[in-house]
Amino acid sequence: DYTRRVRGDRRDEFGELAATFNRMAADLEAVDQHRKELVANVSHELRTPIAGLRAVLENVVDGVSAADPETMRTALHQTQRLGRLVEHLLDLSRLDSGVVPLHARRFEVWPHLASVLKEANMSKGQGHSRADVHLHLDVTPPELTGHADEERLHQVVANLIDNAVKHSPAHGRVTVRAYAGEQPESLVVEVLDEGPGIPEAERHQVFERFNRVTGPAGSKGGADGGTGLGLAIARWAVDLHGGRIRVAESDRGCRIQVTLPGP
Numbered sequence: 001d002y003t004r005r006v007r008g009d010r011r012d013e014f015g016e017l018a019a020t021f022n023r024m025a026a027d028l029e030a031v032d033q034h035r036k037e038l039v040a041n042v043s044h045e046l047r048t049p050i051a052g053l054r055a056v057l058e059n060v061v062d063g064v065s066a067a068d069p070e071t072m073r074t075a076l077h078q079t080q081r082l083g084r085l086v087e088h089l090l091d092l093s094r095l096d097s098g099v100v101p102l103h104a105r106r107f108e109v110w111p112h113l114a115s116v117l118k119e120a121n122m123s124k125g126q127g128h129s130r131a132d133v134h135l136h137l138d139v140t141p142p143e144l145t146g147h148a149d150e151e152r153l154h155q156v157v158a159n160l161i162d163n164a165v166k167h168s169p170a171h172g173r174v175t176v177r178a179y180a181g182e183q184p185e186s187l188v189v190e191v192l193d194e195g196p197g198i199p200e201a202e203r204h205q206v207f208e209r210f211n212r213v214t215g216p217a218g219s220k221g222g223a224d225g226g227t228g229l230g231l232a233i234a235r236w237a238v239d240l241h242g243g244r245i246r247v248a249e250s251d252r253g254c255r256i257q258v259t260l261p262g263p
């Protein structure tokens with residue numbers, strides 16, 4: 001029972017012990033609360049695509065709808081969403097277990113980001129992401145180097161591009177920009193798009209798990225196939241590096257900025 005507290009205001013060692021006990025109990029209570037919320041969120045997030053998939057398949061089995069490509073595509077999107085959700089949850093559980101080693105080393109930025117873009121170019125157009133978005137890479141100077149765990153950084157940038165493509169207008173432009181940071185040997189990577197951006201009031205919370213920006217009808221998203229976990233995972237990976245991730249000011253669209261310190 002984490003809600004129990006020791007009472008009394010003695011100013012001796014017992015008083016100190018009681019205060020320490022109360023602090024620890026409060027911490028445990030917060031962790032327990034967080035865990036409960038996470039389980040509730042995960043259950044909800046899993047239920048939605050499963051219900052959708054089930055409805056589509058039931059309709060086909062009952063002869064209400066034909067197993068035409070359009071119907072099958074709906075079912076496919078739901079399974080893709082489930083797949084992404086499970087992948088993200090696995091990432092998160094690794095994150096929580098704290099067993100993720102960081103293999104940071106010096107690397108060349110341009111070839112690294114070029115390979116992330118190449119992959120993103122191949123996967124855009126699947127599910128809810130647009131095929132007509134143009135991806136651009138701008139590394140200044142071209143021989144720029146950074147210090148990071150390349151696999152983790154790849155995951156971060158891929159997640160950011162994924163979001164940028166998803167929120168882009170037709171034929172929109174997504175730019176990945178890298179340059180040297182203010183601190184010696186630090187590296188800044190930004191992903192910019194021409195979509196609606198993230199409202200000022202929502203910016204502090206988009207990096208929380210399952211926190212998704214409220215849609216026009218007060219909806220919490222979901223229709224775009226997102227999991228609400230991508231930015232939480234990105235922040236975790238950036239934190240591992242001792243870096244910083246934020247929504248930066250931009251006169252157009254969304255601009256997510258990642259700053260990684262030097263070695």
Ligand code: ADP
Pocket residue numbers: 163164167193195196197198206211212213214221225226227228229230231232254
């Ligand atoms: P999701 O799976 O919903 O995309 P994320 O954690 O990646 O989850 O993002 C959280 C929320 O932040 C998204 O639901 C979306 O509302 C908002 N968001 C993220 N990236 C962008 C972007 N490039 N443009 C506009 N909104 C964004």
